Amino acid sequence: MSKEVKDFFSTYSDFVKKVTSEPSLDIEALKTSMQEIEDKSPIESARLMTAAFGLGSESGEFVEIVKKMFLQGKPPSQDNIFHMKRELGDIMWYWITACSALKLDPFEVITENQKKLESRYGKQFEIKKSEVRKKGDL
Numbered sequence: 001m002s003k004e005v006k007d008f009f010s011t012y013s014d015f016v017k018k019v020t021s022e023p024s025l026d027i028e029a030l031k032t033s034m035q036e037i038e039d040k041s042p043i044e045s046a047r048l049m050t051a052a053f054g055l056g057s058e059s060g061e062f063v064e065i066v067k068k069m070f071l072q073g074k075p076p077s078q079d080n081i082f083h084m085k086r087e088l089g090d091i092m093w094y095w096i097t098a099c100s101a102l103k104l105d106p107f108e109v110i111t112e113n114q115k116k117l118e119s120r121y122g123k124q125f126e127i128k129k130s131e132v133r134k135k136g137d138l
Helices: 003-018 027-041 045-072 078-101 107-123 127-131
Strands: none
Touching: 027 045, 045 078, 078 107, 107 127
């Protein structure tokens, strides 16, 4: 590897560290952050982190199967559908864990999602409404 490339990555690594939060760099700062969240809110930090990590990884596993079917020729077989079914079950497990960590009723989460989407789209999806949103519609 050339000196220029090494210097570039070294400089970029230094930059990345400078723009990274303290709890992302230091376990004690992370513990403090988690404890502060627990002390100031009803959130269960460890369960929420478990849910977030799990949702990301299990969603990635589901996406991987879909990617291989649509882009790499993996057959849409019953085995692959079963595999996706299992990954969706894992996603649900972590989703419920997130609801529990946040003290949210899963039915209320679904209802709130329905209200949000009805407000955004009315009775039918339109591309324009998905790309141009009202203020406050995240």
